[in-house]
Amino acid sequence: EPEVTQTPSHxxxxxxxxxxxxxxxxxxxxxxxxxxxxxGQKVEFLVSFYNNEISEKSExxxxxxxxxxxxxxxxxxxxxxxxxxDSAMYFCASSPGTDDQxxxxxxxxxxxxxx
Amino acid sequence: GQNIDQPTEMTATEGAIVQINCTYQTSGFxxxxxxxxxxxxxxxxxxxxxxxxxxxxxxxSSFLSRxxxxxxxxxxxxQMKDSASYLCAVxxxxxxxxxxxxxxxxxxx
Numbered sequence: 001e002p003e004v005t006q007t008p009s010h011x012x013x014x015x016x017x018x019x020x021x022x023x024x025x026x027x028x029x030x031x032x033x034x035x036x037x038x039x040g041q042k043v044e045f046l047v048s049f050y051n052n053e054i055s056e057k058s059e060x061x062x063x064x065x066x067x068x069x070x071x072x073x074x075x076x077x078x079x080x081x082x083x084x085x086d087s088a089m090y091f092c093a094s095s096p097g098t099d100d101q102x103x104x105x106x107x108x109x110x111x112x113x114x115x
Numbered sequence: 116g117q118n119i120d121q122p123t124e125m126t127a128t129e130g131a132i133v134q135i136n137c138t139y140q141t142s143g144f145x146x147x148x149x150x151x152x153x154x155x156x157x158x159x160x161x162x163x164x165x166x167x168x169x170x171x172x173x174x175x176s177s178f179l180s181r182x183x184x185x186x187x188x189x190x191x192x193x194q195m196k197d198s199a200s201y202l203c204a205v206x207x208x209x210x211x212x213x214x215x216x217x218x219x220x221x222x223x224x
Contacts, residue, residue: 045213055210104212
């Protein structure tokens, strides 16, 4: 069964450093998302992406964040200058964009730790 | 404002039925998701309701009342593996999805 994959599974970085989190959505899906979940807290929407542009973003998704679909398969989230409070699990998700548009398939997540 | 409420914790017995409620107040509404999340894992899609009424999928059913801003997830014939967090999430405008705090369900023998 097709699945969303994410790399790396864990990332440790120093405050102020840039990180890039990578995702490979399911191949025929058209809508892509990033979420984060701080330990013990709820899942928070960051951004949605469709047709090579951002369709929605939350208040969390400020100028330090950016997303890109550099080729036909990868979807990346970049954090330019990490802060301690960016430590969280980051989930990528994708959905087909047809009658099943509503079904979002989540990747396993990248656990980011900022020291 | 955007607000989604769920009970924090629930406990139920193996083989029983449990109902997990969700109330929401959001600035727009385009559908409501239910997800299951085991500790340390990603959310897994369970259901999506757009119209009022009950949708059944095997042991899981989800109900929506848009006029009341209310949904519930019904789990039947509970199994130990159903112990997890259950997340209610509302799709507000376009592709923005707002998650509730989740309900931690413990299934006991």
